[in-house]
Amino acid sequence: xxxxxDDDAFxxxxxxxxxxxxxxxxxxxxxxDRRGLTPDRIDQWRRIPAVPTSAFKVAELTCRPGEPAALFxxxxxxxxxxxxxxxxxxxxxxxxxxxxxxxxxxLFPDLPLSEGRRMLILSLTPPPSxxxxxxxxxxxxxLMRRWGTGESRFLGASDGLDGEALRQSLCRTAAGERxxxxxxxxxxFARWFxxxxxRGWREALPPGSRVMDTGGRKGVEGLRPPALRAMDHxxxxxxxxxxxLGLPSHAVVNEYGMTELGSQxxxxxxxxxxxxxxxxxxxxxPPWVRVRVIDPATGEEVPDGAxxxxxxxxxxxxxxxxxxxxxxxxxxxxGVPDGLHLLGxxxxxxxxxxxxxxxxxxxxxx
Amino acid sequence: MTPVHQxxxxxxxxxxxxxxxxxxxxSVRSVRHGPVVIEMVDEEPAYYRLLADHLRxxxxxxxxxxxxxxxxxxxxxAARLWRDPAHPRRQLALSVLPALTGYAxxxxxxxxxxxxxxxxxxxxxxxxxDAADRLADQGRWLQGPPVILLVVAGHIxxxxxxxxxxxxxxxxxxxxxxxxxDPIIPACFVRTLAELDPRVGELLAVAxxxxxxxxxxxxxxxxxxxxxxxxxxxxxxxxxxxAARIIGYGxxxxxxxxxxxxxxxxxxxxxxxxxxxxxxxxxxxxxxHAVYVEEGGSTTARAFAEQVAVALGDExxxxxxxxxxxxxxxxxxxxxxxxxFRHAGGAALFTPFGQADRLAGGAALxxxxxxxxxxxGYRTLWVKPVARLETALEALMPWRGRxxxxxxxxxxxRLIELQPLIDRLTPSRQTPIGTMQEPPLRWRLLDQGxxxxxxxxxxxxxxxxx
Numbered sequence: 001x002x003x004x005x006d007d008d009a010f011x012x013x014x015x016x017x018x019x020x021x022x023x024x025x026x027x028x029x030x031x032x033d034r035r036g037l038t039p040d041r042i043d044q045w046r047r048i049p050a051v052p053t054s055a056f057k058v059a060e061l062t063c064r065p066g067e068p069a070a071l072f073x074x075x076x077x078x079x080x081x082x083x084x085x086x087x088x089x090x091x092x093x094x095x096x097x098x099x100x101x102x103x104x105x106x107l108f109p110d111l112p113l114s115e116g117r118r119m120l121i122l123s124l125t126p127p128p129s130x131x132x133x134x135x136x137x138x139x140x141x142x143l144m145r146r147w148g149t150g151e152s153r154f155l156g157a158s159d160g161l162d163g164e165a166l167r168q169s170l171c172r173t174a175a176g177e178r179x180x181x182x183x184x185x186x187x188x189f190a191r192w193f194x195x196x197x198x199r200g201w202r203e204a205l206p207p208g209s210r211v212m213d214t215g216g217r218k219g220v221e222g223l224r225p226p227a228l229r230a231m232d233h234x235x236x237x238x239x240x241x242x243x244x245l246g247l248p249s250h251a252v253v254n255e256y257g258m259t260e261l262g263s264q265x266x267x268x269x270x271x272x273x274x275x276x277x278x279x280x281x282x283x284x285x286p287p288w289v290r291v292r293v294i295d296p297a298t299g300e301e302v303p304d305g306a307x308x309x310x311x312x313x314x315x316x317x318x319x320x321x322x323x324x325x326x327x328x329x330x331x332x333x334x335g336v337p338d339g340l341h342l343l344g345x346x347x348x349x350x351x352x353x354x355x356x357x358x359x360x361x362x363x364x365x366x
Numbered sequence: 367m368t369p370v371h372q373x374x375x376x377x378x379x380x381x382x383x384x385x386x387x388x389x390x391x392x393s394v395r396s397v398r399h400g401p402v403v404i405e406m407v408d409e410e411p412a413y414y415r416l417l418a419d420h421l422r423x424x425x426x427x428x429x430x431x432x433x434x435x436x437x438x439x440x441x442x443x444a445a446r447l448w449r450d451p452a453h454p455r456r457q458l459a460l461s462v463l464p465a466l467t468g469y470a471x472x473x474x475x476x477x478x479x480x481x482x483x484x485x486x487x488x489x490x491x492x493x494x495x496d497a498a499d500r501l502a503d504q505g506r507w508l509q510g511p512p513v514i515l516l517v518v519a520g521h522i523x524x525x526x527x528x529x530x531x532x533x534x535x536x537x538x539x540x541x542x543x544x545x546x547x548d549p550i551i552p553a554c555f556v557r558t559l560a561e562l563d564p565r566v567g568e569l570l571a572v573a574x575x576x577x578x579x580x581x582x583x584x585x586x587x588x589x590x591x592x593x594x595x596x597x598x599x600x601x602x603x604x605x606x607x608x609a610a611r612i613i614g615y616g617x618x619x620x621x622x623x624x625x626x627x628x629x630x631x632x633x634x635x636x637x638x639x640x641x642x643x644x645x646x647x648x649x650x651x652x653x654x655h656a657v658y659v660e661e662g663g664s665t666t667a668r669a670f671a672e673q674v675a676v677a678l679g680d681e682x683x684x685x686x687x688x689x690x691x692x693x694x695x696x697x698x699x700x701x702x703x704x705x706x707f708r709h710a711g712g713a714a715l716f717t718p719f720g721q722a723d724r725l726a727g728g729a730a731l732x733x734x735x736x737x738x739x740x741x742x743g744y745r746t747l748w749v750k751p752v753a754r755l756e757t758a759l760e761a762l763m764p765w766r767g768r769x770x771x772x773x774x775x776x777x778x779x780r781l782i783e784l785q786p787l788i789d790r791l792t793p794s795r796q797t798p799i800g801t802m803q804e805p806p807l808r809w810r811l812l813d814q815g816x817x818x819x820x821x822x823x824x825x826x827x828x829x830x831x832x
Contacts, residue, residue, distance in 0.1 A: 027707055030706075030709065031707065034722060052703035052704075054701070054704045055703045055704065055706075057704065058704050058708050059707040059708075112398075181772060276737065296695035296696050296725065297725045297726065298726075307399050307690070307692070309695075309696055325699065327697075346692050346697070
């Protein structure tokens with residue numbers, strides 16, 4: 001793994017990876033050719049052409065056509081019945097290294113892999129056997145195998161979360177004073193908190209317990225208003241974690257990841273507090289990833305502190321496409337080179353004929 | 367014209383002078399929108415109820431005095447004033463609206479002039495006669511309810527002029543809630559009308575309040591006899607909850623059809639198509655999202671898509687493109703990439719300047735799949751080849767009832783053949799390509815039905831005629 005500050009090393013690797021992908025990934029090569037951006041004409045990573053995530057829905061973006069080691073599919077739930085994106089991963093070694101290194105830093109800073117210490121991990125998601133194409137569940141399964149005790153398990157199922165089983169597990173955990181790591185989508189937690197409120201459940205998890213939530217607005221269908229509030233307002237979500245699980249806010253780590261990327265981004269606060277540092281209140285870009293925040297109208301990078309669309313350059317995507325342009329809105333905090341603020345999603349809906357909401361149009365400076 | 371940043375605060379409201387004399391405004395709200403500062407009414411819900419009461423009383427005394435001929439003459443005089451390039455209110459509107467809407471100045475000016483050109487004695491007279499005839503068949507008179515609320519969308523600057531023509535021909539009193547994107551033309555045009563006939567100034571009010579101000583919306587909605595609203599479906603659903611009667615012009619789209627026989631001068635046709643696409647940045651319901659091109663003519667659909675892209679580029683010098691909001695820009699980028707990556711299936715992306723990642727100028731998305739897809743707007747047009755236009759009209763059936771207008775380039779013979787299939791889609795308008803954004807006033811008032819609907823709201827038609 002390369003060091004964060006080593007831009008030259010990143011640049012060299014990125015250009016090498018780009019040459020590799022240009023040579024072996026035919027759809028990507030066509031994309032680059034149409035822009036006249038070929039390896040011989042590019043001398044730094046910022047100019048490597050980035051494919052929008054929508055390309056994963058219509059093209060097989062791989063350097064090794066044939067049976068991949070894993071094929072991950074996007075959930076396809078955020079915009080209804082649209083086609084699902086496909087990310088074939090030819091070799092899992094690099095993505096796994098990225099997952100483990102990142103998780104070591106941000107989720108398990110107190111459990112060095114070298115020491116072999118483990119903790120109870122409970123996942124609110126279904127198991128990999130039920131969702132073999134989910135990159136999130138694949139990641140959680142990997143984390144469970146590396147850091148989880150034998151009792152660790154998946155409590156979700158296709159028809160929802162086994163709330164009673166989760167509650168009993170948490171009761172035992174609380175009684176035994178062993179910390180627990182809870183993983184799941186933000187929506188699943190919000191739904192669980194809704195159930196806790198309805199049934200009057202609450203636990204005080206032992207110190208050292210933690211939550212990793214992810215997923216933005218995926219899975220919000222059918223959520224009742226209190227749960228939706230927890231989804232939409234981070235403070236409400238954190239309050240629910242404190243109220244129903246007894247967890248301080250620094251022990252709740254939001255992960256930002258996507259099917260199309262091998263790497264993830266985590267809130268910095270759990271690792272910072274655990275290791276006695278001051279949290280910066282940002283998501284951390286791993287050393288093997290770079291992010292450009294771009295103005296979509298021009299494709300140019302915006303200054304630090306200005307919002308734009310996130311464009312990721314992830315070396316863990318060795319055999320697919322390293323440079324991926326998302327419709328996630330974000331911002332680079334000034335003065336924090338490896339920091340990132342996630343601002344939401346540029347929904348990109350069709351303009352409504354004769355429609356823009358007049359009140360919002362007025363209040364939004366152009 | 368005065369530079370927009372030197373204009374100072376602009377009043378975007380009009381209240382009946384007699385109401386103001388008895389109950390002056392307690393406060394106004396100043397809102398900055400880019401370089402423009404706009405002053406709007408800032409009152410409690412009770413004030414709006416008072417306003418509606420005033421309009422109702424004014425209607426009872428003034429509306430019976432207004433003949434059709436007088437209303438027509440009033441509209442014609444107002445339009446004549448506004449068509450003068452030196453008219454101060456026109457100049458004010460044209461100086462402010464580019465900043466408020468993002469549209470090119472020439473685009474706004476041409477759109478405004480098109481609307482004003484509709485207000486001639488001949489056109490208005492014929493329109494009033496036709497409306498009266500149609501209503502007579504229903505046992506009704508050309509006359510609306512006493513007080514209505516008119517909610518105007520902001521994508522089409524000056525659309526309020528059409529609506530005001532309907533309101534005045536129906537001799538209703540009216541509260542106009544303008545869009546924040548175009549609060550100037552409603553206030554200024556109403557002031558012109560009020561100066562020409564102070565009685566009319568007592569029948570009209572222009573006041574903006576935020577959508578979140580539900581108490582005001584409820585107060586106004588409950589005090590008027592009906593609401594006519596253009597806007598997104600959510601806005602109209604909100605208003606429908608608050609008003610007894612509503613005419614809602616919600617979210618609709620337009621498409622275009624080109625017969626093989628019409629491709630003899632494809633370059634000129636592409637230029638006309640591009641003009642329809644660029645006008646109002648595809649944000650209005652008359653904007654085409656897709657054009658279906660019949661193969662077998664002297665130009666292929668694919669070549670036509672290329673020509674449209676070139677024509678879109680040509681339009682940028684006449685109508686420089688708006689700044690694209692980040693959400694739309696993101697959607698456009700993703701759609702372009704999707705089309706690019708589907709090139710094996712025959713799809714192709716054509717951009718005016720050959721730069722796939724620069725959005726300014728727009729794009730033609732050539733796509734052999736006939737299934738319609740909405741455009742993200744901002745000069746992005748689907749170009750779909752079909753062996754026969756019948757295929758296109760069949761493919762469009764999922765959009766049935768949501769298509770506002772169909773632009774056509776067809777021989778008369780083909781049109782007759784296709785008309786039954788076109789009718790199944792229930793568009794409110796069909797028109798030659800190149801005129802999609804220039805509907806006649808009678809379309810808004812009669813075919814879309816604003817004037818007819820206002821007349822239908824009159825409670826007791828046979829007794830209520832003035």
